[in-house]
Amino acid sequence: MPPLPLEGIRVLDFTWVVAGPVATRILADHGAQVVKVERKNPAPMGNRKLGLQCDLHRGKLSAAINMGDPRGVELARKLAAKSDLVMDNFSARVMRAWGMDYESLKKIKPDIICVSMSGLGHTGPRSSYVSYGPTLQALTGYTMLMAEADGEPAGYGYSYADMCGGYTGALAALAALWSRKQTGRGQFVDLSQFEAVAAVIGPSLLDISVNGREQKPFGYDSQEAPAAPHGIYKCHARKADAPGGAADDDRWLAISVHTQAEWERFAAALGSPEWTSEPKFQTLYLRIRNRAELDAHISRWTAERSPEDAMAALQAARVAAGVVENGIDLCARDPQLSERGFWPTVATAAGAATQVTGIPFRITSGSGVVRSTGPDVGENNDYVLGEILGLSRAEREELIASGVVWL
Amino acid sequence: MNPPGALAGLRVLDLTDYRAQLCARIFADLGADVIKIETPGGDAARRIGPFVDDVPHPDRSLFFWFYNLNKRALTLDVHHPEGAEVLRKLARSADIVIESFAPGTMARLGLGYDDLRRENPALILLSIAPFGQTGPYRDFKADDTVLNALSGMLYVNGFPGRAPVRPLGLQAYHSSAHYGAIAALSALFARDHSGAGAWIDLSMQEATAAAVEHVAGSYFENKIAEPRRGTLHWSRFFRVGRCRDGHIMHCTLGDWTSLIEWVKADGKAQDLDDPAYDQVLHRYLMAEHLFDVLDDWVKEYPRDELLERAQLLRQPYATVRKPEALFDDEQLAARGFFVAVEHPELGRTIRYPGAPYVMNGTPWRVYRRPPLVGEHSGDILHGELELALDELAALAAEGVI
Numbered sequence: 001m002p003p004l005p006l007e008g009i010r011v012l013d014f015t016w017v018v019a020g021p022v023a024t025r026i027l028a029d030h031g032a033q034v035v036k037v038e039r040k041n042p043a044p045m046g047n048r049k050l051g052l053q054c055d056l057h058r059g060k061l062s063a064a065i066n067m068g069d070p071r072g073v074e075l076a077r078k079l080a081a082k083s084d085l086v087m088d089n090f091s092a093r094v095m096r097a098w099g100m101d102y103e104s105l106k107k108i109k110p111d112i113i114c115v116s117m118s119g120l121g122h123t124g125p126r127s128s129y130v131s132y133g134p135t136l137q138a139l140t141g142y143t144m145l146m147a148e149a150d151g152e153p154a155g156y157g158y159s160y161a162d163m164c165g166g167y168t169g170a171l172a173a174l175a176a177l178w179s180r181k182q183t184g185r186g187q188f189v190d191l192s193q194f195e196a197v198a199a200v201i202g203p204s205l206l207d208i209s210v211n212g213r214e215q216k217p218f219g220y221d222s223q224e225a226p227a228a229p230h231g232i233y234k235c236h237a238r239k240a241d242a243p244g245g246a247a248d249d250d251r252w253l254a255i256s257v258h259t260q261a262e263w264e265r266f267a268a269a270l271g272s273p274e275w276t277s278e279p280k281f282q283t284l285y286l287r288i289r290n291r292a293e294l295d296a297h298i299s300r301w302t303a304e305r306s307p308e309d310a311m312a313a314l315q316a317a318r319v320a321a322g323v324v325e326n327g328i329d330l331c332a333r334d335p336q337l338s339e340r341g342f343w344p345t346v347a348t349a350a351g352a353a354t355q356v357t358g359i360p361f362r363i364t365s366g367s368g369v370v371r372s373t374g375p376d377v378g379e380n381n382d383y384v385l386g387e388i389l390g391l392s393r394a395e396r397e398e399l400i401a402s403g404v405v406w407l
Numbered sequence: 408m409n410p411p412g413a414l415a416g417l418r419v420l421d422l423t424d425y426r427a428q429l430c431a432r433i434f435a436d437l438g439a440d441v442i443k444i445e446t447p448g449g450d451a452a453r454r455i456g457p458f459v460d461d462v463p464h465p466d467r468s469l470f471f472w473f474y475n476l477n478k479r480a481l482t483l484d485v486h487h488p489e490g491a492e493v494l495r496k497l498a499r500s501a502d503i504v505i506e507s508f509a510p511g512t513m514a515r516l517g518l519g520y521d522d523l524r525r526e527n528p529a530l531i532l533l534s535i536a537p538f539g540q541t542g543p544y545r546d547f548k549a550d551d552t553v554l555n556a557l558s559g560m561l562y563v564n565g566f567p568g569r570a571p572v573r574p575l576g577l578q579a580y581h582s583s584a585h586y587g588a589i590a591a592l593s594a595l596f597a598r599d600h601s602g603a604g605a606w607i608d609l610s611m612q613e614a615t616a617a618a619v620e621h622v623a624g625s626y627f628e629n630k631i632a633e634p635r636r637g638t639l640h641w642s643r644f645f646r647v648g649r650c651r652d653g654h655i656m657h658c659t660l661g662d663w664t665s666l667i668e669w670v671k672a673d674g675k676a677q678d679l680d681d682p683a684y685d686q687v688l689h690r691y692l693m694a695e696h697l698f699d700v701l702d703d704w705v706k707e708y709p710r711d712e713l714l715e716r717a718q719l720l721r722q723p724y725a726t727v728r729k730p731e732a733l734f735d736d737e738q739l740a741a742r743g744f745f746v747a748v749e750h751p752e753l754g755r756t757i758r759y760p761g762a763p764y765v766m767n768g769t770p771w772r773v774y775r776r777p778p779l780v781g782e783h784s785g786d787i788l789h790g791e792l793e794l795a796l797d798e799l800a801a802l803a804a805e806g807v808i
Contacts, residue, residue, distance in 0.1 A: 124738040138727040140728075144654070158563055158620055167585035171589060202473035203469055205760050225451075334557070
């Protein structure tokens with residue numbers, strides 16, 4: 001097997017919650033050795049051997065070091081001196097107070113790269129604001145614009161800000177590592193998660209900055225090329241005795257018809273019912289104008305079908321359509337994701353195994369891999385202190401006895 | 408003299424359509440030389456609005472501008488055999504080619520990974536497709552909304568018992584672009600180990616599924632399908648509330664004592680001063696009731712005043728704002744997030760969202776405004792690829808460039 005792309009890179013990881021761990025998880029999946037430095041009793045977030053916490057921490061090592069003790073800080077600084085990258089998601093004062101900020105660390109490791117992924121950045125009047133992904137989504141406009149027609153916010157059910165911040169953090173780290181390879185120089189990256197998620201509503205921001213247009217919820221209007229039909233349509237309920245599980249009337253199909261050719265194939269796939277040849281649906285302009293009526297016709301067609309059957313009929317006619325998959329559809333029934341092995345299995349410490357979220361791309365020269373489940377806090381103390389820092393067993397025991405390192 | 412960007416020296420050929428153009432923009436922002444290859448007449452993204460002053464024109468599309476800042480542009484019909492030949496020549500000096508054609512198209516054009524590898528063994532080809540290059544859905548069609556559906560992202564948004572609500576902001580495309588850039592950078596590091604290039608097969612469905620943090624984890628841990636919960640976040644520590652003049656995002660992960668003292672002082676604590684709420688687990692279990700009480704507390708407050716007071720107590724509250732507010736945001740202004748980009752053809756200077764990171768060694772900057780249709784064709788084909796002028800004239804006559 002070829003080496004993983006980031007083999008030989010060591011990351012000292014002070015991040016927590018979601019966005020930071022997503023960034024360092026991506027680096028771990030691609031071969032970096034990620035060493036988490038953390039408290040013995042972090043806020044209870046769940047079991048790192050399963051589910052979300054496993055997805056966030058998989059492939060990493062954990063050392064439980066007491067950063068409230070000067071000797072703990074000294075251990076962390078020694079680890080930094082043996083690392084390529086130090087990542088955190090604190091506001092500016094935390095790392096500085098420990099002497100772990102970029103300016104301090106570069107004195108002991110001249111080519112160190114520090115990536116700080118704070119909520120609102122290290123500078124500016126609101127740099128000390130406390131934030132989480134859902135609050136950053138609110139500040140940027142995502143929450144307000146993801147609304148039903150009556151305008152009241154309706155979500156989010158998940159935290160895109162955390163994921164977007166995590167991806168941007170991983171990208172900044174990779175770019176800085178690449179730059180160091182060419183120049184030999186490290187640097188400090190001050191990333192604002194707020195800005196990371198704000199940046200990607202770019203077309204809306206330009207519409208405001210250039211045209212002064214008030215932004216309203218899109219509903220199911222296309223946010224790309226105009227389209228009609230474009231939306232989700234209620235499908236046939238699943239009966240309790242049907243294959244695939246319990247009764248379920250929360251079944252929907254997404255349909256997107258952008259071009260005239262797609263519309264013609266769409267109408268044919270429905271069996272060309274009379275309404276599809278009515279003049280009011282013959283151009284995209286008219287379909288958008290008469291959309292409510294168009295959607296009512298389509299809903300009558302989908303109501304008699306399961307979303308899977310309707311999707312198959314439309315995709316056979318090369319029309320974009322997809323089941324609105326719930327968690328079970330996604331993880332246990334989607335034939336594409338299972339065929340591509342998107343839910344790999346990793347062994348748990350208990351000798352059993354669990355499935356995890358895969359890596360959404362394959363690289364012929366060496367794909368990333370999910371190497372292990374997440375570590376319990378302090379699980380790798382011996383490795384980190386013994387192998388990386390070269391401390392003897394007696395020295396490690398003394399650090400534990402004096403509360404500098406937690407078992 | 409400005410220091411070079413972090414990816415200075417890399418060359419990227421961007422053959423993507425509008426679904427994946429953010430990916431190459433990430434490279435351009437970091438200082439790589441990114442050449443957008445567009446069909447003669449202009450890339451299809453140039454026909455997507457909004458447009459400057461709502462006047463549709465290929466050189467006025469704000470949609471195109473956002474995704475193509477910092478790139479150069481070359482018109483080239485790669486579906487024409489001579490156009491494909493020009494692309495193969497360009498690939499010799501490229502590090503990365505990014506494409507988002509239907510699977511199999513590149514090979515049919517003589518531009519598949521094996522074709523390009525013959526020209527340049529170190530080349531990295533990044534293929535971004537709705538469902539990837541393999542599997543039963545390989546040839547299926549999808550746009551952002553259909554990908555939201557097939558990734559579990561759509562189902563969890565909205566109120567229980569009502570229709571799912573679609574996310575804002577082309578999150579399927581953007582997640583794919585972020586993962587695409589991560590993948591291509593990873594392949595560059597792998598190339599340094601082996602000298603060999605790579606073909607990357609990225610599935611937008613997978614990238615979108617990976618961007619929903621809790622749905623797969625809940626299934627694999629507890630065998631449940633995460634439901635829709637309205638504005639209550641799945642963690643149960645956040646919910647939208649309504650102030651006198653707008654919405655606020657509550658959060659119960661801050662210091663509980665100081666929050667509840669404030670609510671109590673306002674006479675609105677009801678049962679929340681019960682010490683049981685000091686435990687995070689109790690707040691988790693009682694989330695619906697807890698947020699109902701807090702909603703009643705905030706309803707007379709002006710939104711911005713509530714936010715300022717909450718943040719002084721280090722409560723992670725936020726106002727629920729429209730994106731317009733970002734242009735007046737003091738924090739973004741202090742960090743110089745919005746940047747002025749000159750569009751001399753229109754006689755206008757336009758504010759763009761800038762970079763979400765400050766890199767002190769390799770600063771981000773605007774290298775050039777988004778390109779006009781085929782703006783750099785001459786520079787690239789004649790100046791850099793050294794095609795003779797009569798060859799260029801012949802290609803132009805055939806409609807290849």
